[in-house]
Amino acid sequence: MRAAQIEELGRPPVVTGKEPPAAAGGYVLVEVLAAPITPLDLLCASGTSYFGRPAAPYVPGVQGVGHADGRTVWFPTSAGMAPGDGSMAAVAAVPEADLVELPAGADPVAVAAAGLSAVAAYLGLTWRGELAAGEQVVVLGAGGVVGQAAVQVARAAGARRVVAAARSEAAQQRARDAGADAVVALDTDDHVELADRLAEACDGPADLVLDPLFGAPAAAAARVLRPGGRLVNLGGSAGETSPIDSSTLRSRSLRLLGYTNNELSPERRADAIRTVADAVARGALAVAHERVPLEQAPSAWERQAAGGAAGRIVLTP
DSSP states (O other): OEEEEBOSTTSOOEEEEOOOOOOOTTEEEEEEEEEEOOHHHHHHHHTOSTTOOOOSSBOOOSEEEEEETTEEEEEEOOBTTBSSOOSSBSEEEEEGGGOEEOOTTOOHHHHHHHHHHHHHHHHIIIIISOOOTTOEEEEESTTSHHHHHHHHHHHHTTOSEEEEEESSHHHHHHHHHHTOSEEEEOOOSOHHHHHHHHHHHSSSSEEEEEESOBHHHHHHHHTTEEEEEEEEEOOOTTBSSOOOOHHHHHHHTOEEEEOOGGGOOHHHHHHHHHHHHHHHHHTSOOOOEEEEEGGGHHHHHHHHHHTOSSSEEEEEO
16 A cells, blocks of 8 residues: 655655555554644654654554545544554554544545644633633634634634634635634734734633644733633644733633643544534535645645645645
């Protein structure tokens, strides 16, 4: 079978021939239809992730969509986090218990593009952030997959206003396309200036911030929260530390909450995937993505890593 394989950490995968995996001990074979290139894939293959350096060679891909025993399914893998191969191949071996059957009519590529990023947006807002109808939400990094999904999830959950923030003009346009009421440019690291921009875009104090960035944007967003407001952090792409000041936290009794998909139970993750897939199938959730043949995995990997893609790249074996 054909597979994209990481042969050297820190380098793009190469496409090569590989023996198909065997199904044994509760595993089933999945004919892969769609395998997204995610930030976690890039991080693991860099050899610098908190999971440690994976043993190369290995097939990356921490999630995918495919056919198994007549069903269209979403599936996770631990590729790059533990020994074993992932989804960027013609066939993947996956524990039967990890398969999530998708609703009829769900586009495999669209579901794969949303995938666990949309799960993070959905559960970060509703479960961790306790979003209630009528609240005002700020979504940082709203041009990314998590951010695009969060804008749509917040709207569907009854938020009265969704303010998005993104760095590039293209990212800002993706946030508008997702349905944001207002979009703020994150083109400075001056968190006081960013706070002023967010305050101007908001209709009064915000109730909830979804933050995949941290750094200066998180410090700015904290300043526009109401007393008792919540900030849910699920990433640090703008900085592993943030200049959030103690007086802002204390004077407003703010809640700073962490979120990671890695802490989800298999049952909660499966329920969230079904919710996301159903929304995709109904046309209620869509994120910008590119469909790229597996044979072009090396160049696609480099474009995704460099931020040169028009959204989430999904490989189609």
